[in-house]
Amino acid sequence: MAKIKSTGAKALLESLRREGVEIIFGYPGGAVIPLYDEIYHCDFLQHVLVRHEQGGGHMAEGYSHATGKVGVCIGTSGPGATNLVTAICDAMMDSIPMVAITGQVRTEVIGKDAFQEADITGITMPITKHNWLVKNVNDLPRVMHEAFHIARSGRPGPVLVDVPVDVFRAIVEYDPDEVQNIEISSFKSDFKVHKVQVKRAAELIAQAKKPVLYVGGGAKAAGAEHLVQALAHKTGFPVTTTLHGLGTFPENDPLSLGMLGMHGTAYANLAVEHCDLLIAIGARFDDRVTGKVSAFAQNAKVIHFDIDPGEINKVRRADVSIVGNCAEALEALLPLVDETQDISEWRAELDAWRVDMPLEFNDGAQDGTLHAEWVIREIARLTDRNVVVTTDVGQHQMWAAQHFGMRSPRQFITSGGLGTMGFGLPAAIGASFGVGPDKDVWCISGDGSFQMCIQELIVATIYKLPVKIAILNNTFLGMVRQWQEMFWQKHYSSVDMERAPDFVLVAEAYGMLGLRCDNVADVEATIRKAMETEGPVLMDFRVVKETNVYPMIPSGQTVGDMIVRKPRQIEEPESTCHYEPRDTRMPVVDEVVDVAR
Amino acid sequence: MATAIAAQTHTITVLVDNRPGVLARVSGLFARRGYNIESLTVSITDNPNMSRMTIVVAGDADTLEQITKQLHKLIDVHKVFDYLDTPMLERELVLLKVQSEPERRAEILQLVEIFRGKVVDIAERAMVIEVTGGGDKIDSFEKQMEPFGIRELVRTGRIAMMRGSRTV
Numbered sequence: 067m068a069k070i071k072s073t074g075a076k077a078l079l080e081s082l083r084r085e086g087v088e089i090i091f092g093y094p095g096g097a098v099i100p101l102y103d104e105i106y107h108c109d110f111l112q113h114v115l116v117r118h119e120q121g122g123g124h125m126a127e128g129y130s131h132a133t134g135k136v137g138v139c140i141g142t143s144g145p146g147a148t149n150l151v152t153a154i155c156d157a158m159m160d161s162i163p164m165v166a167i168t169g170q171v172r173t174e175v176i177g178k179d180a181f182q183e184a185d186i187t188g189i190t191m192p193i194t195k196h197n198w199l200v201k202n203v204n205d206l207p208r209v210m211h212e213a214f215h216i217a218r219s220g221r222p223g224p225v226l227v228d229v230p231v232d233v234f235r236a237i238v239e240y241d242p243d244e245v246q247n248i249e250i251s252s253f254k255s256d257f258k259v260h261k262v263q264v265k266r267a268a269e270l271i272a273q274a275k276k277p278v279l280y281v282g283g284g285a286k287a288a289g290a291e292h293l294v295q296a297l298a299h300k301t302g303f304p305v306t307t308t309l310h311g312l313g314t315f316p317e318n319d320p321l322s323l324g325m326l327g328m329h330g331t332a333y334a335n336l337a338v339e340h341c342d343l344l345i346a347i348g349a350r351f352d353d354r355v356t357g358k359v360s361a362f363a364q365n366a367k368v369i370h371f372d373i374d375p376g377e378i379n380k381v382r383r384a385d386v387s388i389v390g391n392c393a394e395a396l397e398a399l400l401p402l403v404d405e406t407q408d409i410s411e412w413r414a415e416l417d418a419w420r421v422d423m424p425l426e427f428n429d430g431a432q433d434g435t436l437h438a439e440w441v442i443r444e445i446a447r448l449t450d451r452n453v454v455v456t457t458d459v460g461q462h463q464m465w466a467a468q469h470f471g472m473r474s475p476r477q478f479i480t481s482g483g484l485g486t487m488g489f490g491l492p493a494a495i496g497a498s499f500g501v502g503p504d505k506d507v508w509c510i511s512g513d514g515s516f517q518m519c520i521q522e523l524i525v526a527t528i529y530k531l532p533v534k535i536a537i538l539n540n541t542f543l544g545m546v547r548q549w550q551e552m553f554w555q556k557h558y559s560s561v562d563m564e565r566a567p568d569f570v571l572v573a574e575a576y577g578m579l580g581l582r583c584d585n586v587a588d589v590e591a592t593i594r595k596a597m598e599t600e601g602p603v604l605m606d607f608r609v610v611k612e613t614n615v616y617p618m619i620p621s622g623q624t625v626g627d628m629i630v631r632k633p634r635q636i637e638e639p640e641s642t643c644h645y646e647p648r649d650t651r652m653p654v655v656d657e658v659v660d661v662a663r
Numbered sequence: 664m665a666t667a668i669a670a671q672t673h674t675i676t677v678l679v680d681n682r683p684g685v686l687a688r689v690s691g692l693f694a695r696r697g698y699n700i701e702s703l704t705v706s707i708t709d710n711p712n713m714s715r716m717t718i719v720v721a722g723d724a725d726t727l728e729q730i731t732k733q734l735h736k737l738i739d740v741h742k743v744f745d746y747l748d749t750p751m752l753e754r755e756l757v758l759l760k761v762q763s764e765p766e767r768r769a770e771i772l773q774l775v776e777i778f779r780g781k782v783v784d785i786a787e788r789a790m791v792i793e794v795t796g797g798g799d800k801i802d803s804f805e806k807q808m809e810p811f812g813i814r815e816l817v818r819t820g821r822i823a824m825m826r827g828s829r830t831v
């Protein structure tokens with residue numbers, strides 16, 4: 067194609083068009099006015115005006131989580147850019163492809179502490195895969211395509227392009243086909259799966275007596291759910307998933323052990339504790355999964371599938387590592403595994419644990435109390451699980467992970483690595499734009515988290531999005547309160563959220579239906595009402611105030627320290643764990659290394 | 664993968680794009696992942712688009728493996744070379760300003776000779792000596808100079824190159 071001439075701003079939009087971008091989430095300001103002027107005239111792009119750049123960032127993430135496409139967000143220079151930081155970091159931690167575009171002050175005043183100047187490429191250097199400050203308009207079209215390429219290739223993640231306001235206005239003459247043909251010699255993302263390693267993995271698999279598949283977000287990113295399922299069904303190996311792996315293996319499958327880790331099921335954690343072969347597929351041995359690393363799956367050989375070579379041997383040494391797209395690797399592995407392997411003894415052991423230590427919940431039938439777990443189970447039942455679920459961060463998040471019973475990948479959208487309160491609502495909005503108006507998106511939130519991005523409610527109203535928000539309102543920063551109860555002698559320091567706005571009135575103020583439910587009898591009617599109502603609905607479920615998430619492996623500890631269920635007596639705690647009983651409710655304070663995330 | 668080596672120092676060479684901000688990206692990576700840099704030297708290369716970093720790090724084989732992999736993830740990084748099991752040359756350079764009373768000059772000059780150093784400046788009561796060599800050699804030269812009174816000292820980071828005809 068011949069060269070064309072346009073402004074930097076127009077060239078930027080042209081690159082978005084060529085990358086297949088249909089929607090962007092942004093907020094204007096002085097440094098991006100030239101870009102917004104082009105957006106004003108643009109006919110192929112939907113721009114969603116958010117109410118806070120952080121919300122825009124999380125919307126881009128939610129959109130990407132739900133669709134696998136690259137999410138795009140915009141902020142102006144200075145505060146607009148810094149407001150994006152949390153969302154960019156969140157996308158980095160959870161490997162979400164995202165392109166953040168920020169305005170910058172005029173090239174000639176950069177470095178002079180100009181009005182609304184922030185060194186956003188400096189600030190986001192550690193939390194992006196790469197970033198650029200584009201000082202020359204001739205570089206802009208190429209950089210934009212490089213940005214998309216890097217965001218989506220290999221291990222996905224966020225990138226940021228910082229554009230000074232004069233560069234948006236400058237004229238560039240370029241060949242748009244040519245700039246799209248990018249080649250970054252120093253960026254390697256297409257690691258070819260090593261056949262020899264696949265063979266070695268098959269050998270380990272053939273020898274295993276007590277194998278477990280440990281499936282993470284990478285399997286979802288690869289679209290490898292069918293291959294994971296095929297592998298499990300061919301071998302009969304049990305499957306546990308991480309928080310981000312939830313849904314890649316349907317939880318109603320008899321081979322499913324549910325989630326592992328700090329708040330995983332007891333049987334998943336026991337399975338990992340006792341296994342002799344751990345097959346990690348797109349999972350990164352996060353500390354919320356491993357606890358004390360030296361005690362994690364101590365007797366197991368490890369096969370590790372990951373597209374990022376840096377993940378291999380980072381936390382746990384792998385006996386066989388397969389670098390590359392796990393879909394490709396699993397495809398190569400499948401013909402090499404045997405379907406007649408007998409692991410029935412192991413399966414029997416697992417079944418015993420399952421029966422012995424199931425996930426517990428209180429349906430309120432006996433005492434009439436309303437529990438968050440029960441609300442989540444009812445949402446799952448009544449929606450037939452045919453919805454997308456987003457969460458915020460805290461107890462409600464863990465209960466959603468435990469009790470919803472995910473069926474398909476990209477169904478469950480949550481902030482895992484960074485644990486960002488405020489993620490749930492904007493992510494639900496972004497996801498809703500991604501999956502379209504025919505699918506409801508349920509945002510399971512907490513009374514604390516919800517207030518962190520509450521301003522985005524209006525976006526759901528304006529676009530009449532089928533976003534159903536269930537606040538599991540325990541009038542506490544529940545997860546922190548749980549830690550204070552269990553490990554800090556009930557010193558409830560700054561976790562009381564009793565004084566809160568009336569969420570039903572808030573809903574009404576933002577132009578949506580608000581419902582309150584404070585007893586078990588009304589749960590079903592409330593959920594049904596929300597389902598029947600078109601557009602967004604906010605539900606305030608007044609749940610029991612002081613309950614804890616179990617099972618729990620205290621931070622940095624081992625499966626032997628797992629607290630399987632609520633202690634029967636609070637004063638004289640009898641051992642709560644069937645397995646290697648040990649009282650760990652008061653660990654040495656030094657051992658509580660991280661704060662509740 | 665490297666065989667078990669205990670915590671020690673390693674020299675690595677990193678070829679990077681010659682672009683603003685690259686040094687910040689590399690040093691930022693070391694800082695946030697808690698890798699210990701003992702020295703870092705950036706220089707030009709025969710290719711004007713590339714710079715060459717020589718980094719001396721402390722760590723065991725696992726750390727070195729992680730450093731290498733994490734460096735590779737930086738878009739500006741083209742090549743990382745760790746010299747494990749590779750015959751190599753390492754050099755540093757020191758400029759040392761030593762107190763040199765006329766009556767002790769001869770003694771100093773003798774030592775300079777032994778270390779194949781050079782006197783590059785001389786004043787009434789001081790001289791500046793230049794010595795190049797491996798880190799150990801320079802350490803011991805510094806030690807030899809201490810009794811005379813070191814007034815100022817500046818030392819480059821390490822640079823390294825493979826022996827033989829192979830190149831990084």
Ligand SMILES: Cc1cc2nc3c(=O)[nH]c(=O)nc-3n(C[C@H](O)[C@H](O)[C@H](O)COP(=O)(O)OP(=O)(O)OC[C@H]3O[C@@H](n4cnc5c(N)ncnc54)[C@H](O)[C@@H]3O)c2cc1C
Binds near residue numbers: 283288307349377391
């Ligand atoms: C309050 C709280 C409690 C939590 N408790 C738990 C818990 O009990 N259990 C739990 O599991 N998590 C828990 N988490 C989440 C946890 O912090 C991590 O975010 C999560 O465990 C990481 O999931 P993952 O290992 O699947 O990796 P992800 O962060 O999803 O990373 C994906 C991995 O897959 C790789 N990958 C990407 N694409 C591909 C591909 N195409 N092919 C191959 N590999 C690929 C990536 O390189 C990366 O290594 C909790 C979080 C919070 C906030």
Ligand SMILES: Cc1ncc(C[n+]2csc(CCOP(=O)(O)OP(=O)(O)O)c2C)c(N)n1
Binds near residue numbers: 459513514540544
């Ligand atoms: C932005 C942010 N600040 C602080 C925290 C620490 N934190 C983790 S969970 C939690 C409490 C969340 O309370 P709520 O949203 O009501 O959920 P609940 O645990 O009560 O279900 C806090 C404060 C965090 N994860 N994110």
Ligand SMILES: [Mg+2]
Binds near residue numbers: 538
């Ligand atoms: Mg709460």
